[in-house]
Amino acid sequence: MTKLLWEPPFIQPHRLGEINKFGRMKARDNYVEHVFGVPVALLKEEFGSPCFVTSEIHFRNNLRNLKKAFERRYGDVIHGWSYKTNYISAMCNIAHQEGCYAEVVSAFEYEKARKLGVPGKKIIFNGPNKGKDILERAINDGAHIHLDHLDELNLVSKIASRLNKIVEVSLRLNFDTGFTEPWSRFGFNIESGQARQATRLLAASKNLKLSGLHSHIGTFILEPKAYIQQVRIMCKFMREIEASHDIEIDTIDIGGGLPSKNALQSIYLPPEQVIPPLSEYADAICNTLIEETNYRNQLKRKKPTLIFESGRAAVDDTQALIVSVVGNKRLPDGKRAAILDAGTNLLFTAYWYNHQVQMTRPADGPLADTALYGPLCMNIDVVRSSIQLPPLEYGDTLVINPVGAYNNTQWMQFIEYRPNVVLVHEDNTYSVIREREDLEVMCQQDRLPEHLKIAFSTTEAKK
Numbered sequence: 520m521t522k523l524l525w526e527p528p529f530i531q532p533h534r535l536g537e538i539n540k541f542g543r544m545k546a547r548d549n550y551v552e553h554v555f556g557v558p559v560a561l562l563k564e565e566f567g568s569p570c571f572v573t574s575e576i577h578f579r580n581n582l583r584n585l586k587k588a589f590e591r592r593y594g595d596v597i598h599g600w601s602y603k604t605n606y607i608s609a610m611c612n613i614a615h616q617e618g619c620y621a622e623v624v625s626a627f628e629y630e631k632a633r634k635l636g637v638p639g640k641k642i643i644f645n646g647p648n649k650g651k652d653i654l655e656r657a658i659n660d661g662a663h664i665h666l667d668h669l670d671e672l673n674l675v676s677k678i679a680s681r682l683n684k685i686v687e688v689s690l691r692l693n694f695d696t697g698f699t700e701p702w703s704r705f706g707f708n709i710e711s712g713q714a715r716q717a718t719r720l721l722a723a724s725k726n727l728k729l730s731g732l733h734s735h736i737g738t739f740i741l742e743p744k745a746y747i748q749q750v751r752i753m754c755k756f757m758r759e760i761e762a763s764h765d766i767e768i769d770t771i772d773i774g775g776g777l778p779s780k781n782a783l784q785s786i787y788l789p790p791e792q793v794i795p796p797l798s799e800y801a802d803a804i805c806n807t808l809i810e811e812t813n814y815r816n817q818l819k820r821k822k823p824t825l826i827f828e829s830g831r832a833a834v835d836d837t838q839a840l841i842v843s844v845v846g847n848k849r850l851p852d853g854k855r856a857a858i859l860d861a862g863t864n865l866l867f868t869a870y871w872y873n874h875q876v877q878m879t880r881p882a883d884g885p886l887a888d889t890a891l892y893g894p895l896c897m898n899i900d901v902v903r904s905s906i907q908l909p910p911l912e913y914g915d916t917l918v919i920n921p922v923g924a925y926n927n928t929q930w931m932q933f934i935e936y937r938p939n940v941v942l943v944h945e946d947n948t949y950s951v952i953r954e955r956e957d958l959e960v961m962c963q964q965d966r967l968p969e970h971l972k973i974a975f976s977t978t979e980a981k982k
């Protein structure tokens with residue numbers, strides 16, 4: 520007779536609210552069979568699991584709504600698509616087709632934008648690490664260079680003088696709005712006088728011409744008033760430097776930072792209740808900018824062009840991740856846990872967000888507190904540390920969303936291959952816009968020195 524395995528007993532509290540007023544499990548109704556109009560089962564069968572699914576129409580609509588919100592209120596507006604938020608080529612080209620410039624922060628992103636056919640004059644070049652060669656290329660292309668620090672200012676000046684060119688540049692500024700933690704490591708600080716010092720250098724430079732001001736005050740900013748302060752501080756700075764130097768500012772770039780409808784881990788209420796509508800941000804930014812640039816009418820100076828660089832607000836809710844349950848566990852404390860075929864290797868944002876996770880079939884049993892783990896052999900690979908879910912079965916398909924911002928760029932080639940990314944086109948047909956990796960992709964940059972070409976000698980291999 521085999522001995523039965525002893526399992527420690529556990530008590531599970533019966534939670535009020537698990538059953539709705541019709542006596543049915545809430546989760547029974549809370550499942551999805553489609554993402555962006557396409558059956559989940561079909562996508563999983565055709566493209567495997569895990570698999571990212573993105574909606575073209577959603578992305579285009581978001582981009583149009585953002586642009587309209589600012590244009591209606593201010594007029595002269597440019598949206599710089601933040602490449603690092605999602606730089607899959609098809610996504611960038613959707614943004615460019617909608618009129619966005621490329622907002623890039625590295626040599627790689629700059630080269631990618633050029634390769635996609637974006638002309639230099641429609642590239643905004645941000646970031647603290649712009650190398651000599653890429654700066655020279657950007658200068659020759661006529662890109663908008665946003666200076667981050669003094670060494671960069673000197674470098675650009677040197678290249679410009681060698682090329683015998685006058686280069687228009689923007690200054691990235693940082694300052695305290697009183698609403699967000701100042702990102703003081705980027706750009707030139709206003710309060711300390713650094714920004715004024717850089718302005719003096721530029722005003723005296725033969726090869727550089729200051730024509731724009733930029734700042735990016737943070738990300739997922741829940742307080743529209745932060746932007747009022749930002750625009751005020753930037754405009755005050757603009758007015759001061761225009762009064763004391765022979766400088767005319769053409770562009771005010773307020774960066775990104777608008778929130779998406781995702782659930783931050785630090786916030787208890789659902790995103791619909793926490794996140795102010797786009798109109799409040801647009802009002803805050805545009806009304807302040809109109810007010811603060813009125814003085815230019817008397818000077819017969821043009822109003823500056825408003826540039827914004829929204830990333831997550833444009834793309835987050837345009838993408839879902841299809842995953843599968845590859846195992847179930849009962850943790851020692853009695854809590855349910857499931858292992859998924861995708862974790863923080865594909866969902867970097869799981870560190871910040873409580874992503875919504877939906878079943879794709881009706882529930883079969885009561886909801887219980889469940890932990891969702893990824894496939895990595897690392898304790899921190901947690902998709903959700905605690906979520907109410909019905910019992911999961913091996914092979915169950917789940918849909919996680921929204922996941923469109925920062926995951927297709929911050930995903931890791933760690934332990935697992937990166938999966939297919941599918942785009943649902945406007946006519947509801949779909950195609951792969953980034954192919955899943957395979958062994959060849961994983962090894963293609965490896966080089967084996969002659970003496971390491973074999974793992975075992977032939978005699979050893981036989982043992």
Ligand SMILES: *Cc1c(COP(=O)(O)O)cnc(C)c1O
Pocket residue numbers: 601603604622624645646735737738739774775776777828829830831832
């Ligand atoms: C990352 C970044 C953005 C986009 O930020 P979101 O918060 O996603 O809107 C815009 N501008 C700069 C300079 C950035 O670094």
